[in-house]
Amino acid sequence: MSLQRISVIGAGAWGTALAILAQRAGRDVTLWPRRAEQADALRGARENAAYLPGVPLDPGLHIETDLARALDADAVLYAQPAQHFRGFCRNAAPLWKGAALVIAAKGIECETGALLNEIAAEALAAAPVVILSGPSFAAEAARGLPTAVALAGDRADLVEALMAALAHGAFRPYGSDDPIGVEVAGAVKNVLAIACGIVLGKGLGENARAALITRGLAEVTRLALAKGGRAETLMGLAGIGDLILTCTSLKSRNTSLGFDLGQGKPLAEILAARRSVAEGVTTAAAVATLAARIGVEMPIAGAVHRILAEPAAIDDEIRALLARPLKRES
Ligand SMILES: NC(=O)C1=CN([C@@H]2O[C@H](COP(=O)(O)OP(=O)(O)OC[C@H]3O[C@@H](n4cnc5c(N)ncnc54)[C@H](O)[C@@H]3O)[C@@H](O)[C@H]2O)C=CC1
Numbered sequence: 042m043s044l045q046r047i048s049v050i051g052a053g054a055w056g057t058a059l060a061i062l063a064q065r066a067g068r069d070v071t072l073w074p075r076r077a078e079q080a081d082a083l084r085g086a087r088e089n090a091a092y093l094p095g096v097p098l099d100p101g102l103h104i105e106t107d108l109a110r111a112l113d114a115d116a117v118l119y120a121q122p123a124q125h126f127r128g129f130c131r132n133a134a135p136l137w138k139g140a141a142l143v144i145a146a147k148g149i150e151c152e153t154g155a156l157l158n159e160i161a162a163e164a165l166a167a168a169p170v171v172i173l174s175g176p177s178f179a180a181e182a183a184r185g186l187p188t189a190v191a192l193a194g195d196r197a198d199l200v201e202a203l204m205a206a207l208a209h210g211a212f213r214p215y216g217s218d219d220p221i222g223v224e225v226a227g228a229v230k231n232v233l234a235i236a237c238g239i240v241l242g243k244g245l246g247e248n249a250r251a252a253l254i255t256r257g258l259a260e261v262t263r264l265a266l267a268k269g270g271r272a273e274t275l276m277g278l279a280g281i282g283d284l285i286l287t288c289t290s291l292k293s294r295n296t297s298l299g300f301d302l303g304q305g306k307p308l309a310e311i312l313a314a315r316r317s318v319a320e321g322v323t324t325a326a327a328v329a330t331l332a333a334r335i336g337v338e339m340p341i342a343g344a345v346h347r348i349l350a351e352p353a354a355i356d357d358e359i360r361a362l363l364a365r366p367l368k369r370e371s
């Protein structure tokens with residue numbers, strides 16, 4: 042199977058980086074920005090000055106505003122925020138021409154607690170789905186710095202074809218047959234990154250952050266297992282790999298948002314000062330809904346959810362986490 046025509050939905054930092062990477066890998070690439078003004082700006086500047094400044098766009102990159110034309114591809118990579126995924130599926134369903142759908146967003150639907158692959162199965166059933174996740178800051182990947190990601194799906198032929206279509210130079214996709222584990226890992230790490238940012242912002246130290254990452258890994262593993270994923274996936278790129286990247290760098294939008302919260306800034310002020318998405322904010326609520334529904338204990342994600350609703354509760358939440366009953370590590 043050859044996947045030559047690749048379309049990318051969403052011209053934020055990640056969508057633009059993926060389009061650049063696919064083009065470098067020799068694919069024929071179309072980038073679909075949501076807004077016509079953004080398309081004009083990209084065509085004019087041949088750079089995404091708003092979301093990925095400093096990385097030139099190759100003249101061969103097609104900028105397309107017509108969704109039907111963009112969907113006429115071998116693979117469509119979804120790289121808009123997770124909360125808009127259902128709307129995308131609904132708009133795309135009548136226009137779908139048989140492409141594979143690659144979900145590159147990292148999040149869980151806030152209102153329902155649904156994973157994005159579950160939404161795709163409901164709202165875009167015609168599309169075979171692959172999840173793309175892993176430790177990958179868009180700015181580094183787009184600059185050609187070494188980056189490895191997981192591509193996970195039930196169809197091995199499709200996963201392998203996508204790996205071949207996207208791999209180039211220092212960009213290395215690894216295959217996986219655990220899309221649920223990979224998706225859960227990528228979504229929940231954003232919530233855990235907010236927790237790590239809070240700890241750093243409050244000056245609680247690096248011991249505390251290491252403990253949070255480790256206990257966070259334990260709770261995301263419980264959720265992945267409960268959803269049908271596999272524990273070893275959490276030890277891979279989408280799990281521990283992305284936790285290491287995101288939770289240890291203030292380049293992460295989620296960690297830096299948590300840092301600002303820890304420093305006492307109001308959430309509304311933090312969000313108002315940003316153009317970029319921090320998926321952990323909405324995914325925290327989604328994880329709380331999902332974990333309660335399926336009976337998975339997720340104390341760190343639960344604390345982040347309550348802090349986002351009431352930032353003044355940070356100290357109480359930290360005290361409560363530290364006062365939990367002592368238990369065995371496993
Ligand atoms: N930036 C990164 O380094 C990486 C991001 N991701 C994931 O990719 C997804 C997209 O993130 P970024 O590209 O970073 O976003 P961004 O923060 O760079 O840009 C915001 C994006 O949101 C879109 N948007 C805003 N309002 C919207 C609406 N009403 N409907 C549809 N789209 C709307 C914008 O068009 C833009 O594409 C997220 O799920 C993120 O977690 C995954 C890996 C790396």
Ligand SMILES: O=C(CO)COP(=O)(O)O
Nearest residue numbers: 175176177178293294295
């Ligand atoms: O997912 C990412 C890196 O793998 C990007 O993280 P942030 O969205 O927190 O910046």
